[in-house]
Amino acid sequence: MKTAALILATFLITALNAQQTLKIRYNYINHAKPNTYMMELQAQNNQVLSYTIRLTKVGAGKNIRYKQTADSTRLFKDYTNEYLIYEESLGRDNLVIEEQLNLFKWNTTNDRDTILEYPCKTAFAEFRGREYKALYTTDLPFTAAPWKIHGLPGVVLKVTTTDDVLSYTAETIEISDAEGLLYRPFDHKEPINYNDFCKKYKDYRKEVIKIRKQRARQQNRPEPENNKAPRVEIIIPENRFILNEN
Template sequence: MINTKVAFIYFLSLFSTMSFSQKFCAKYKTIVLDPESTFVEYSENELVINDGISIYYSTRLDTIFQTTTGDLWSTPSSKKRDMFLFKDLNKKHVHSYRQFSRGLVIDSSYSVAWNISNEKKVILGYNCQSAIGTFRGRNYKVFFTSEIPVSNGPFKFDGLPGLVLEVRSDDGVVSITSTGIINTDEIVVNPFLAMQHDKLMNWEEYEKVYQKEFKKFDAVPMTMDETGFRGKTTIPKRFIEVIVQ
């Protein structure tokens, strides 16, 4: 009787691990509202996972926000999901195209030194616990669940013993929450392998390129149109990742 019980528990554990070692899709909603940087992201996201590789898609939603100077900014919705990030957890790198990159950015330095705490809560019916860490200019608290034993999560938030279901920055700018987890037959392949790239660069090289472009835009003086409105074209300093201090 004891051996039967042990075997049954082992079977349940094996089944649980196998059920999340195949293919599934975690859905999220992202809000990044950074008035000081005149940047906003309001999107629905899909993290399609096939074992150790994944693609993170983003679909923009309509939104309007007000900056600290009182200006109104808006972002239009996108009619289809945009390919955003390809992640290979076995090789510990992320592939993406970024503004001004002029080629593929391969990021292998994005890992976070997480400190796991005892704070717990339930998200989508899964028992989760929190972890805190610093990632490229912001301090974060995330909640992950070991009931889904996949070391992955939205955007570049991974490296924990379970799937990340919630991300919040201490400054209140970044909020990513899981809205559902479903099975999928979608096969993940690295889409960037089939593309021709003018240039390959790592994250540190990309930061330098973006910072150089930011200085160019920042150096352009304000202009006045025929209505008397004064303004200038700018680009953000900060996204989820802070690029320009």
């Protein structure tokens, strides 16, 4: 029995180490924020870790280059247990939010395209104030997508919003043998739910607007007219626009 158990344990360890990891780098454009971004994604064993990295211009003219900054935003998806967990910053506070993987309701079309030599199908979905178009391939042995995108079979290689505010486009795809499990950045964090985050966000925005108006009065200049934050998602808890509540 001990020999059989040892053989089984060895087999499981070998199988674990023999897992493959998918790595994709996306060109990430967010017209709501005037910066340059990239996004990297790692997928393994029905789990996905993606993180956004902001690049800052350094130099001028022919000497311009991009310097990577440390404020990357991480998001972890678990397709087996059907949840996603990610981080958001409200001023100096870093919050961790958990949501269920049932946010996107896709409508597929007959449109086809090719990205990095992979044939892709097309689907559309509305999500928190915007319509998303996704191109995905089933020719890769993974289920993965950047950011919060989920609900499509295969791997999403391109996402755009129909108002041209946001886009992710795969630039490189790599499959390699994995050593160990995928990194889970939030295992020791206590997450809050999306509705609680929305309430905190509303309070934060009210405080920001209050401070901006106070500074304008102190500096004897007009109060700012546009107090809306340039978010990709409209903050909607339980389908209610709480930012419009009194």
